[in-house]
Amino acid sequence: MKRQGIRFTGIVQGVGFRPLIAVVARELGLTGFVYNDDAGVYVEVQGTEKVLAKFVDAVKERKGPIARIDSVKAYEIPLKEDSLFVIAPSPAGKQPATFIGADTAPCKACRRELHDPMNRRFHYGFINCTHCGPRYTIVETVPYDRKFTSMKEFALCPACKNEYESEDNRRYHAEPNACPVCGPQYTLY
Ligand SMILES: [Zn+2]
Ligand SMILES: [Zn+2]
Structure with missing residues (x-):
């Protein structure tokens, strides 16, 4: 061993x-x-x-x-x-020295959900997962945890929280995870 x-x-x-x-x-x-x-x-x-x-x-x-x-x-x-x-949980840090990715267009799996009328994120503009979505524009500091992003204002609904906490879900610790119930909304004037 x-x-x-x-x-x-x-x-x-x-x-x-x-x-x-x-x-x-x-x-x-x-x-x-x-x-x-x-x-x-x-x-x-x-x-x-x-x-x-x-x-x-x-x-x-x-x-x-x-x-x-x-x-x-x-x-x-x-x-x-x-x-x-x-x-394991992130230890408290002192000297941030890691990289944050760029914002990325919706991945294939998210696009499929976006266009599926049965999906709870049907036509939801802020759909994302750990393979896509915003990163750099929402980050305030590292480690990259939701509480250090602009998404901290949006409390996860039970369905999103469940995805966020399930290791086998593609939204496990997807820090910008959101849906029409709990996430940001937009209006076109
Ligand atoms: Zn995705
Ligand atoms: Zn939600």
């Missing part, structure tokens, strides 16, 4: 990176945790050397369309006793 601390830098916040890391780690049977901090994303994974060797490549291969990995630094650290892989 070995344990690695792995530091990812680049555009790795607000792009579905933590859930992807968790999915890959769990698929490989690794234990440990992932969190966002002011330098990017930090991961600790523990497992056999052979499996650990596959982890970073699997993450690179499956990252979302607007994620950008600039560097990956992995180093061996002492073993810890953990039995699961978890997404």
Whole structure:
């Protein structure tokens, strides 16, 4: 058994990176945790050397369309006793040094929802997810958490909150997550 601390830098916040890391780690049977901090994303994974060797490549291969990995630094650290892989809260930061992505046009999945009369976001202009939507224009500081964006004024409705909190949802921690019930509205004059 070995344990690695792995530091990812680049555009790795607000792009579905933590859930992807968790999915890959769990698929490989690794234990440990992932969190966002002011330098990017930090991961600790523990497992056999052979499996650990596959982890970073699997993450690179499956990252979302607007994620950008600039560097990956992995180093061996002492073993810890953990039995699961978890997404951990961001530690309080001091020296912000991570990148925030550009605003991005709606992804295919969001466009499909936008035009679906049965969808609760039918024709909702502020539709977004972790693969698309606003980033740079709403950010006030990092780490990229909703409370540090202009969306903090809009409390999530139960349906949006459920998406925001479900690791297997493409809106897991989509910080600008919104719908016609709880999100911003617009009027054309
Ligand atoms: Zn989307
Ligand atoms: Zn909502």
